Amino acid sequence: MSDLLTLNGVETHIGQYHILQGISLEVKQGEVTVLLGRNGAGKTTTLRTIMGFSPATKGSVMFKGDTIHTLPTYTIAKRGIGYVPEDQGIFAGLTVEENMKVAIQKDNEETAKRMNWILELFPDLKKFWKKPGGLLSGGQKQMLAIARAYINENELLLIDEPSKGLAPIVVEKVMESIMQMKEQTTIVLVEQNFMMASTIGDRFYIIDDGRTVSHGSMQELKQDEEKKRKYLGIA
Amino acid sequence: MFWLVTAFLLVLPFVYESRNLMILLTQIFIFSVFAMSYDLLLGFTGIVSFGHAMFFGIGAYSIGIFMKRFEPTMVHFLLALVATLVLTAAISFIVGLLTLRLKSHFYAMLTLSLSGLFLVLAEKWRSLTYGNDGFTFRIPEPFIDRTHYYLLCLAVMAAAFMLLKRFTNSPLGRVLQAIRENEQRTESLGFQVLHYKIAASVVSGVLAGMAGILYAMSLRFVNTSVFSMDITLDALLMTIIGGVGTLYGAMIGAGLIEFAHDWLTELAKEHAIFERWIIFFGIIYILVVMFFPKGIVGTLRNVSFRRKKPEPAKKAEKLAG
Amino acid sequence: MDLFFNLTLNGLATGMLIFLLAAGLTLIFGLMDVLNFAHGGLFAWGAYSGLWVYSQTGSFLIGIAGAILTGFLLGIITEKWIIKPVYGNHVQQILITLGLMLVLSEMLKVVWGPNQLTANPPDYLVGAWEVGDVIIIKYRVFIIFVGLLIFGGVQYLLKKTKIGLVVRAGVMNKEMVQALGINIQKVFMFVFMIGSGMAALGGVLLGPYSGVIHAGMGMEFAILAFIVVVIGGMGNFKGSILAAILVGLSGSFMAYYVPDLSLAVNMLLMAVVLLVRPQGLFGAKG
Numbered sequence: 001m002s003d004l005l006t007l008n009g010v011e012t013h014i015g016q017y018h019i020l021q022g023i024s025l026e027v028k029q030g031e032v033t034v035l036l037g038r039n040g041a042g043k044t045t046t047l048r049t050i051m052g053f054s055p056a057t058k059g060s061v062m063f064k065g066d067t068i069h070t071l072p073t074y075t076i077a078k079r080g081i082g083y084v085p086e087d088q089g090i091f092a093g094l095t096v097e098e099n100m101k102v103a104i105q106k107d108n109e110e111t112a113k114r115m116n117w118i119l120e121l122f123p124d125l126k127k128f129w130k131k132p133g134g135l136l137s138g139g140q141k142q143m144l145a146i147a148r149a150y151i152n153e154n155e156l157l158l159i160d161e162p163s164k165g166l167a168p169i170v171v172e173k174v175m176e177s178i179m180q181m182k183e184q185t186t187i188v189l190v191e192q193n194f195m196m197a198s199t200i201g202d203r204f205y206i207i208d209d210g211r212t213v214s215h216g217s218m219q220e221l222k223q224d225e226e227k228k229r230k231y232l233g234i235a
Numbered sequence: 236m237f238w239l240v241t242a243f244l245l246v247l248p249f250v251y252e253s254r255n256l257m258i259l260l261t262q263i264f265i266f267s268v269f270a271m272s273y274d275l276l277l278g279f280t281g282i283v284s285f286g287h288a289m290f291f292g293i294g295a296y297s298i299g300i301f302m303k304r305f306e307p308t309m310v311h312f313l314l315a316l317v318a319t320l321v322l323t324a325a326i327s328f329i330v331g332l333l334t335l336r337l338k339s340h341f342y343a344m345l346t347l348s349l350s351g352l353f354l355v356l357a358e359k360w361r362s363l364t365y366g367n368d369g370f371t372f373r374i375p376e377p378f379i380d381r382t383h384y385y386l387l388c389l390a391v392m393a394a395a396f397m398l399l400k401r402f403t404n405s406p407l408g409r410v411l412q413a414i415r416e417n418e419q420r421t422e423s424l425g426f427q428v429l430h431y432k433i434a435a436s437v438v439s440g441v442l443a444g445m446a447g448i449l450y451a452m453s454l455r456f457v458n459t460s461v462f463s464m465d466i467t468l469d470a471l472l473m474t475i476i477g478g479v480g481t482l483y484g485a486m487i488g489a490g491l492i493e494f495a496h497d498w499l500t501e502l503a504k505e506h507a508i509f510e511r512w513i514i515f516f517g518i519i520y521i522l523v524v525m526f527f528p529k530g531i532v533g534t535l536r537n538v539s540f541r542r543k544k545p546e547p548a549k550k551a552e553k554l555a556g
Numbered sequence: 557m558d559l560f561f562n563l564t565l566n567g568l569a570t571g572m573l574i575f576l577l578a579a580g581l582t583l584i585f586g587l588m589d590v591l592n593f594a595h596g597g598l599f600a601w602g603a604y605s606g607l608w609v610y611s612q613t614g615s616f617l618i619g620i621a622g623a624i625l626t627g628f629l630l631g632i633i634t635e636k637w638i639i640k641p642v643y644g645n646h647v648q649q650i651l652i653t654l655g656l657m658l659v660l661s662e663m664l665k666v667v668w669g670p671n672q673l674t675a676n677p678p679d680y681l682v683g684a685w686e687v688g689d690v691i692i693i694k695y696r697v698f699i700i701f702v703g704l705l706i707f708g709g710v711q712y713l714l715k716k717t718k719i720g721l722v723v724r725a726g727v728m729n730k731e732m733v734q735a736l737g738i739n740i741q742k743v744f745m746f747v748f749m750i751g752s753g754m755a756a757l758g759g760v761l762l763g764p765y766s767g768v769i770h771a772g773m774g775m776e777f778a779i780l781a782f783i784v785v786v787i788g789g790m791g792n793f794k795g796s797i798l799a800a801i802l803v804g805l806s807g808s809f810m811a812y813y814v815p816d817l818s819l820a821v822n823m824l825l826m827a828v829v830l831l832v833r834p835q836g837l838f839g840a841k842g
Contacts, residue, residue, distance in 0.1 A: 051735055077737035089732035091725045101718070102725045103736045148736065283650045285593070333830045339646050340591040340790075341830065344782045347593075351779045352823050464775060468658060475651065511666050517659035524652045525641050 004029045004156055004186050005050070009059035010069075011210075012049045019045045021210035023059070027156070032178070032187045034201035034218070036194075036232055042210040043190045044086055047158045050188075051083050052076045063156070078105070082149030086160040086190075088141045092134030096125055096144060099133050103148040110153055118147040121177055139170035146177055156186045163193045175200060194232065198222055206231045237483070241393055248382050257385050258453075263493045264388035265449045268395045269466075270473035270485035272442035277471075278480030279403050280435040281415035283339055286346030288466035289353050290327065290440045294319045294447025299457035300363060302372040312375050319444040327440025331433035354462040369458020378452055388449055392486070395442060399482055402438065411435050415480075443470075472516050476523055478530025487531060492516070561690050563808050569696040569765065571804020572703025576758030577777055578784040578796045579710065580751025586727040586791025587747050589646070590639055593653040595755055596778025597660030598634075602627050602756025603769045604668050607675050610760075616678035620760050627756025628749050630660075635748040640741075657774070664771040672770035675763030699761050706754060707797050713750075714793065723747055727791055780807075783826045789836020798838050 005027040012020035020042050027033045035043045048054045050061055052073040061069035068076050077083065091099050104111055119126045122143040128136060133144060142162055149157050159178070163171045171193065178187065178200055191197040197204070197218075204221050206214040208231055221227060248257055269291060276282040301315035330349065334341040357364045364370075378384050402408050410431050413421045422428045451457045460466070469492060477488025499512035527534045581595050605626040610619025638656050642648040676682070677695045684693045714720035722743055726733045734740050762777070763769045784803050788795030803822050810818035829837060 053731060053735075072739070072741075073731075073734040074737050074739045077735050083735040085732065085735070089729050089735070091728045091732070093728055094721070094725060098721055098725075102721055102733065102738075105737055152737070277647075281647055283647055285654065333827060337830070337834050339650065340585075341786070341834070343593070343650050344591070344786065345826070345830065348779050348782060348823055348826065351776075352819055355819050468654075471651070471654070510670075511662050514659055514662040514666070517655050517662060521638070521652055521655040521659065524648055524655060528648060 002029055003027065003062075004064060005188070006062040007046070007050070007059065008062070010046075010049060010056045010061060011058035012045055012054050013057045014045070014054055019054070019210055020049060020056070023049075023207065023210070023212050025205045025212055025215065027186060027188055028203065029186055030182075031202040032182055032189055032200050034197045034204045035188065035190045035207055036192075036197060036204055037207035038231070038233070039192075041207045043207050044160055045210075046207065047083070047160055047188070047190060050076075050158060051081065080153070080155040082152065082154035082157045082185075084142075084145045084149045084157065084159040084162065086164065088145040090133040090136070090141050090144055093132055095130050095132055096136070097129050099144055099148060100151060103151050105152045111151060114151050114153075117180075118150065121180065122147060122173075139166050139173065142166065142170075142174055143177070146174070146181075150181055150185075154185060156188065157181065158188050160190045161192060162189070163191065163196050171196060194228075237396070241389070244389055245386070248385055254381065257381055259493060259497055261381075261385050261388050261453055262450075263490050264385075264392040265446055265453060266469065266473060266489040266493055267392045267486040268449070269443055269446035270470050270477070270489045271395055271399055271482055272439045272446065273470040274474045274479060274482055274485040275399060275403070275435055275439045275442070277474055278478075278482075278484070279408065279415065280411045280432060281339070281418075282335070282432060282436065283343045284346045284439075285343045285464075285467055286348070286350030287439075287443055287470050288462050288464065289346065289350035290323045290443035291447035291450065291466050292350075292353055292357065292462035293322050293326070294444035294449075295451035295457045295461040296357065296364065296447075297322065297444075298448045298451050299370065299372050302374060303370055307373040307375050309375050309377070312378075316445075316448065319448055320441055323440040323444035324437050327436045328433060331436035335432040335436065336429050350462060350464075350467065354459055357459045357462055364459070367459050369456060369460075371456045374452050374455055384453065388453070391445070391449060395445075396482060396486070399442075403482070407431065407434065412480075468513075472520055474530075475520055476516075476530055478532030478534070478536075479528075481530070481532040481536075484530050484532035558690050559812075562693075563812055564805065565692065565696050565700075567805035567808030568801060569699040569703075569804070570807060571801040572699050573758045573762050573765070574777065574780050574784050574804055575703055575797045575800035576706060576754045576761070577781040578788065578800050579707075579793060580754045581781055582785045582788065582791055582796045583723075583747055583793060584751045585785065586793075587723060587730075588639070588643075588744050590643075590649050591653070592634075592639070592751075593650060593778070594634060594638075594656035594660060595653075595751070595781065596774035596776075597657045598627055598630055598752045598755040598774075599759040599762075599777055600664055600769070600771060600774030601630055601660060602759030603675075603763050603773065604664055604673070604759075606756070606760025607673060607763050607769060608668070610675075616681070616764075620757065623756045623760035624753045627753040630756070631749040631752025632745060634752065635745050639748070657778075661771045661774055670771070672768045674768050676767070677764035681764070695764060699765060702757070702761060703797075706757070710750070710754075710793065719743070719746065780822070783822050786826050787829050787837055789838055792836055792838055795836050795838035799836075 003026045007023050007025045010020055010023040011018070023042070023046055025033070035046060037043050045054060049056050052069070052071060056069040060067055063079060063081065068079065091102065094102070124140050125144060125147060128140065133141065136144060146159070146162065162174045162178070166174065175196055178189070181187065182200070189197065189201065198221070201218040204215060204218050205212050214227060214231065244260065273284070273287055276284050297319040298315040301311045301318070305311045330342070330345055334345045358367055378387065403411070410421065410426055414428055414431060418428060447461060451461070473488030473492050474485050476491060477486070478484025496512070503510045503512065523530060529537060577595060577599050581592060585591050602623040606619045606623030609622030610616050613619065634656065638652055639649065642652055681695045681698050684691045714724060722733060722738055726740060726743055730740055762773070780803060784796060784799045787802065788799030806821055807818050810821050
């Protein structure tokens with residue numbers, strides 16, 4: 001398996017703050033890579049740096065062998081990276097339908113196929129198709145955000161804390177959707193919920209104080225009580 | 236440095252006799268006060284006003300009306316002073332209260348529209364203002380002598396400078412600058428940001444009113460042009476080109492603009508293009524805002540500062556916001 | 557009855573002109589967070605350039621087209637060279653657009669001289685219809701018609717087209733629009749162009765309405781437009797037409813009954829809105 005995305009010694013400044021101080025990671029095609037770490041460690045910023053919102057000031061971000069950290073966000077997205085932000089980024093005043101329409105880049109058969117899959121998996125979206133996105137529940141918003149990122153044939157999805165603030169039953173639904181999407185695309189997941197992270201993740205990176213401090217396969221981490229305690233505060 | 240220049244200006248009228256130069260310098264002193272009052276808002280607090288002419292005009296009309304309607308005595312002069320003080324303080328307070336809790340656009344918009352309203356008021360309330368043409372008036376005895384008046388304006392400028400220097404270095408002034416740098420953080424530190432901003436707005440408004448009084452008295456004439464956008468633009472140009480947040484910049488800017496104005500008006504007699512001299516300033520102004528957001532003084536300071544100790548350029552740019 | 561009708565018509569016509577100016581302001585603000593203080597300058601440039609083309613070609617419609625084209629061009633230049641370099645810094649933006657306003661109005665005087673110019677409507681729009689004892693001035697009806705047409709057009713653009721959808725999405729969340737692969741810079745440019753074109757159209761229509769144009773009219777109307785933008789809610793397109801009509805009507809009636817207070821009333825309205833509903837009278841968006 002080859003690397004789809006590589007971050008090499010990435011550093012990012014936001015204003016005068018040095019947020020990322022050395023992030024290096026490799027995302028393998030077809031896998032779910034989970035970013036773990038405490039609050040404020042720099043996980044969200046890592047995703048935002050990949051998307052080009054907070055461009056890297058040092059180091060490099062490579063996607064499919066091309067340098068992308070110098071590109072504007074929209075070009076990065078067009079190259080095949082879908083993004084589900086922490087706050088879901090729903091256009092509150094637009095209907096569910098319109099939210100999807102903004103996202104659709106190509107109107108072809110594949111899109112129609114994906115749309116069918118989405119509506120089958122998330123019947124709620126169909127139900128509220130003509131309702132403003134702002135009126136959806138937290139879980140439904142999450143589904144819409146995931147659907148928006150998945151509708152295009154993206155090779156990589158960046159998903160930021162999809163379980164945050166959701167009821168356990170909804171978390172399960174979201175998990176199920178990610179498991180299914182995994183068949184089609186590569187995923188980088190930021191997740192605090194270790195149960196969820198360890199169930200769907202293949203590989204993990206731990207970020208602490210803006211640096212990648214540890215990585216390996218999810219299987220290893222599950223058994224490494226020491227690491228879990230040290231970096232994740234899980235007993 | 237400041238005192239050296241002040242001392243020089245103090246003895247100047249006694250060693251070098253030029254009526255024109257003295258009148259020009261008097262204008263510069265007056266506009267320095269006005270520009271400094273503007274700098275307090277823009278440079279020290281990060282508030283953009285597009286209606287500063289309003290306070291200037293209130294001062295100018297107050298003195299004019301008092302001198303015209305009543306006898307030009309010191310008593311009436313003081314009354315005009317008090318009237319200006321009360322009016323400018325009240326209006327700047329209300330405007331601040333209405334808009335300073337909102338985004339910076341609102342203050343700019345409301346001051347712009349309000350000063351437009353005052354302009355219309357001055358045009359329409361003919362019984363009091365004599366409309367567009369304005370009116371001449373006499374001034375109290377002590378102010379008639381040009382040299383005396385020159386010295387008075389110089390003194391007011393020095394006093395305003397010291398006052399604002401004190402004010403901006405005081406704990407209150409530090410809070411204002413903290414607001415300019417990062418409003419949310421200041422708020423979260425427990426400061427009532429709105430109160431401080433309103434305070435800055437009031438001090439600035441009152442001072443601008445004082446400048447208006449001096450201006451009208453120097454001309455012994457007042458008309459609706461004191462409320463015009465041009466006056467506000469003057470303050471803006473002076474502060475921006477001179478350098479925001481420095482007070483010195485405001486004075487240097489005032490000097491530059493007034494000198495240039497004088498000079499270009501002369502030139503305009505020969506070449507018609509110089510009648511539109513404001514274009515040059517407009518373009519310079521745009522370039523300064525874009526490339527030297529700290530103005531002359533700030534840019535010079537940065538250069539000398541950088542020589543001593545390298546400083547990331549980014550930070551300096553951020554300060555301008 | 558005649559008087560009431562005429563004041564209403566007059567107010568509506570003025571309202572439409574203010575709307576054309578305010579609509580661009582509010583759209584640009586909503587999407588880009590930029591309050592363009594040079595917008596009135598585009599309005600005045602529309603008036604002058606339109607009148608010039610009109611006088612050269614003899615066709616009022618070509619004049620209008622010329623004005624809109626001027627607006628488009630100036631809009632693109634403004635966005636690219638003036639707004640973009642200081643994007644994201646509110647204070648710098650406010651300052652720089654005001655500087656541009658200054659340059660634009662002075663440039664008008666350089667090109668067309670400092671004196672005011674007279675403007676007349678084309679023959680087919682001169683005069684009035686008489687319906688019973690009511691006199692309807694044709695040109696006013698024309699302005700109202702054009703205003704409504706533009707409103708309908710932009711509304712259609714916003715609601716029914718992909719670019720309109722993207723604009724509305726951009727108003728709500730700029731970052732997410734980009735994350736979905738859309739070049740927001742192009743959208744900015746587009747909106748700026750449309751907004752400037754509308755302002756220029758307002759300017760050229762004003763000429764024959766008021767009979768004369770002068771360089772200062774940009775600022776005069778800009779002030780009314782600011783009031784409208786605040787009352788209608790910043791970034792609220794539908795709110796801008798309602799507020800513009802409100803301001804136009806109140807201006808027209810006040811100007812007849814208590815002329816000295818007409819601007820004051822609008823100012824007062826704005827102050828009240830700022831105090832109790834800073835998000836505007838219409839709609840909930842802030």
